[in-house]
Amino acid sequence: MDSSIALILTQDGIVNGAVYVLLALALVLVFTVTRIIFIPQGEFVAFAALTLAMLENGRFPGTVWLVLAAGLAVCVMEAGALVARHDWRYRLQVLGWNLAYPLVLWALAATIDWREAGQWGRIAFTLALIVPLGPMMFRVFFQPIAAAPVLVLLIVAVAVHVALVGLGLWMFGAEGYRTLPLWDENFLVGPLRIPGQAIWVVGASLALIVLLAQFFSRTIYGKALRATAVNRNGARLMGISPNLAGRLTLMLSAAIGAVSGILVSPITTIYYDTGFLIGLKGFVAAIIGGLAAYPAAAAGALLVGLLESFSSFWASAYKEVIVFTLIIPVLFWRSLRTHHVEEEEE
Amino acid sequence: MKTKKRIILGLALALGWTLAQAQVKVGVTVSATGPAASLGIPEKNTVEMLPKEMAGQKIEYLVLDDASDTTNAVNNTRKLIAENQVDVVMGSTVSPNALAMIDVVAEAKVPMISFAAGDKVISPVDEKRHWVFKTPQSDKMMTEAIVEHMVASGVKTVGFIGYSDAYGESWYQSLSEAIAAKGLQLVVNERYNRTDTSVTGQVLKIVGAKPDAVLIAGSGTPAALPQKTLKERGYAGKIYQTHGVVNPDFLRVCGRDCEGTFLPSSPVVVAPQLPDSHPAKAAGVEYFQLYESKYGKGSVTQFGSYVWDAGKLLAAALPEALAKAKPGTPEFRAALRDAIEHLKEVPAANGVYTMSPTDHLGLDHRARVMLRIESGQWKYIP
Numbered sequence: 001m002d003s004s005i006a007l008i009l010t011q012d013g014i015v016n017g018a019v020y021v022l023l024a025l026a027l028v029l030v031f032t033v034t035r036i037i038f039i040p041q042g043e044f045v046a047f048a049a050l051t052l053a054m055l056e057n058g059r060f061p062g063t064v065w066l067v068l069a070a071g072l073a074v075c076v077m078e079a080g081a082l083v084a085r086h087d088w089r090y091r092l093q094v095l096g097w098n099l100a101y102p103l104v105l106w107a108l109a110a111t112i113d114w115r116e117a118g119q120w121g122r123i124a125f126t127l128a129l130i131v132p133l134g135p136m137m138f139r140v141f142f143q144p145i146a147a148a149p150v151l152v153l154l155i156v157a158v159a160v161h162v163a164l165v166g167l168g169l170w171m172f173g174a175e176g177y178r179t180l181p182l183w184d185e186n187f188l189v190g191p192l193r194i195p196g197q198a199i200w201v202v203g204a205s206l207a208l209i210v211l212l213a214q215f216f217s218r219t220i221y222g223k224a225l226r227a228t229a230v231n232r233n234g235a236r237l238m239g240i241s242p243n244l245a246g247r248l249t250l251m252l253s254a255a256i257g258a259v260s261g262i263l264v265s266p267i268t269t270i271y272y273d274t275g276f277l278i279g280l281k282g283f284v285a286a287i288i289g290g291l292a293a294y295p296a297a298a299a300g301a302l303l304v305g306l307l308e309s310f311s312s313f314w315a316s317a318y319k320e321v322i323v324f325t326l327i328i329p330v331l332f333w334r335s336l337r338t339h340h341v342e343e344e345e346e
Numbered sequence: 347m348k349t350k351k352r353i354i355l356g357l358a359l360a361l362g363w364t365l366a367q368a369q370v371k372v373g374v375t376v377s378a379t380g381p382a383a384s385l386g387i388p389e390k391n392t393v394e395m396l397p398k399e400m401a402g403q404k405i406e407y408l409v410l411d412d413a414s415d416t417t418n419a420v421n422n423t424r425k426l427i428a429e430n431q432v433d434v435v436m437g438s439t440v441s442p443n444a445l446a447m448i449d450v451v452a453e454a455k456v457p458m459i460s461f462a463a464g465d466k467v468i469s470p471v472d473e474k475r476h477w478v479f480k481t482p483q484s485d486k487m488m489t490e491a492i493v494e495h496m497v498a499s500g501v502k503t504v505g506f507i508g509y510s511d512a513y514g515e516s517w518y519q520s521l522s523e524a525i526a527a528k529g530l531q532l533v534v535n536e537r538y539n540r541t542d543t544s545v546t547g548q549v550l551k552i553v554g555a556k557p558d559a560v561l562i563a564g565s566g567t568p569a570a571l572p573q574k575t576l577k578e579r580g581y582a583g584k585i586y587q588t589h590g591v592v593n594p595d596f597l598r599v600c601g602r603d604c605e606g607t608f609l610p611s612s613p614v615v616v617a618p619q620l621p622d623s624h625p626a627k628a629a630g631v632e633y634f635q636l637y638e639s640k641y642g643k644g645s646v647t648q649f650g651s652y653v654w655d656a657g658k659l660l661a662a663a664l665p666e667a668l669a670k671a672k673p674g675t676p677e678f679r680a681a682l683r684d685a686i687e688h689l690k691e692v693p694a695a696n697g698v699y700t701m702s703p704t705d706h707l708g709l710d711h712r713a714r715v716m717l718r719i720e721s722g723q724w725k726y727i728p
Contacts, residue, residue: 005550166379174387175384175567175598268544269599273541274541309544312547316547319539320539
């Protein structure tokens with residue numbers, strides 16, 4: 001191995017790692033605020049990438065039906081409150097977001113020829129489709145059991161993941177897709193050939209991290225989420241609605257997942273079930289951060305990316321084994337360093 | 347009282363009618379979902395096209411999905427045999443599943459026709475594989491076609507990249523044997539996963555070893571990733587793919603990076619391009635047209651044709667088995683197995699099948715052709 005190969009592998013590792021960073025951050029965010037180990041995180045990645053691919057190919061994206069169905073499910077679950085609460089603002093809000101908005105999306109998907117809409121138009125529409133899935137998913141699956149133990153939440157998360165993978169096969173088919181790159185240029189730097197898309201991936205990840213940091217330190221909603229993460233009951237006493245916090249968190253996580261999917265789909269082929277493995281690697285990184293620390297999770301994600309690219313050079317047959325074995329010494333080290341805290345009883 | 351009598355009479359009649367109309371039950375398990383879904387879906391589609399009547403017998407097909415999972419394939423097989431009393435089991439799509447099903451069918455003494463390509467499914471024909479046949483060309487035959495083509499075009503050194511599972515391993519084995527026999531040299535051996543998002547590390551190693559040709563042993567769209575990365579890293583040698591990539595989605599995902607790629611394949615894929623003298627042309631064109639009329643132009647893959655040929659084998663073997671015993675009995679299942687083993691020169695979409703007690707595939711060189719990808723199409727190289 002010479003230095004140029006090492007450089008190329010490092011570049012590859014950083015580009016992959018940048019996506020894992022985003023997913024690790026989303027997983028840490030969801031876990032700290034809602035205590036859900038959010039297995040379906042990867043599905044947002046795959047669904048966003050495949051929705052974009054469908055729009056590029058001029059096909060009707062199945063995610064439209066998913067949003068319609070999820071919105072309808074939310075309306076059904078809110079039906080009691082809709083009748084009982086004589087609050088027009090509340091009624092308008094629920095019906096607007098969960099019934100009218102999906103219908104508008106459906107109308108847009110059916111009438112516009114997205115092949116002509118330009119790359120940014122398609123990306124915007126993809127985000128408009130994927131992001132609302134987060135809060136809807138929270139309302140339907142997690143809000144009714146928000147106080148349940150972590151294990152129950154995990155099991156529900158696994159169930160949601162399995163259901164979504166099945167729906168993914170139904171909506172997009174078994175074959176993989178690649179989307180058009182945002183920037184089809186290549187830059188030669190010494191022995192390195194840096195594709196424009198790789199710069200996009202790393203740049204967008206960094207930008208998103210900065211945005212998140214600003215959101216959490218400057219805005220009232222960001223502070224509310226932080227407060228909920230620090231102490232759920234305390235935050236509730238201060239008037240922060242745990243349901244609002246949950247919906248907001250899943251909206252952020254869906255947005256992060258969708259952006260990751262849009263970023264990686266030009267450099268790799270995405271299948272309906274790709275999301276799980278990408279999410280799992282983000283999860284390994286999040287574990288390195290103890291599912292609580294953002295910088296450690298980000299560093300862990302870069303480590304996973306680099307480890308992956310170097311092990312694929314040295315021992316390609318054992319790449320996955322090496323990456324997932326990393327979790328064992330990390331857990332061992334963490335268990336020695338931290339005192340075990342029993343999960344709080346509610 | 348009268349009604350009761352009528353009911354009893356009706357039941358008796360119905361029972362007698364079923365006995366007289368004893369139909370042949372075919373249990374099928376395919377991987378219509380999961381990682382092998384792109385292979386399993388055309389197979390499932392083809393089951394629907396199989397004749398509902400053969401040799402004057404009604405044929406009932408029971409199709410289950412094993413989600414590309416070995417445990418499910420075994421459970422499906424048990425279910426088909428124990429609950430539905432099938433006369434023959436067909437499937438599954440991928441070799442690990444088919445291998446796991448062997449024990450089950452051998453124990454229950456039910457003949458099985460596999461759609462999985464792995465050689466180990468039928469070879470060596472031992473006490474258990476006595477019951478197992480398969481329709482897809484073995485990797486060995488396809489490797490021979492590749493290596494012959496390599497030798498003819500002056501290749502001396504070969505690189506290999508394949509799946510890090512039984513599929514890749516099996517290809518590696520047969521390639522290393524075939525090229526050793528021809529005096530070529532295997533200079534680099536790399537692995538990757540179907541779900542990998544990057545193979546830069548492996549490709550750098552291949553490019554560094556400078557082989558004259560590279561064989562990518564993948565299937566479906568995941569086989570496009572190494573090829574795209576090889577082109578990206580400026581590899582200029584010949585690239586070979588396996589017959590596992592023959593589906594339109596592979597061409598779509600790989601795009602212009604796949605121009606000029608060589609691959610072996612079943613004749614069915616290019617059936618209309620074959621010369622009329624080719625023995626697989628007639629059955630191939632029949633399947634080709636039937637499938638395209640139902641599922642659209644350019645939709646034919648060889649995976650579905652394995653199922654079609656399993657149907658051909660069954661149709662050819664049924665008269666002999668029916669002469670010996672009635673469907674639904676252990677004797678019939680044994681007779682059906684014997685009859686399949688006795689088949690001689692059965693023309694089908696993938697070639698001509700001649701079974702024997704030591705060969706449960708029965709295909710020869712007539713079952714493979716070499717193709718080249720030209721402007722996004724499969725082109726037959728005579």
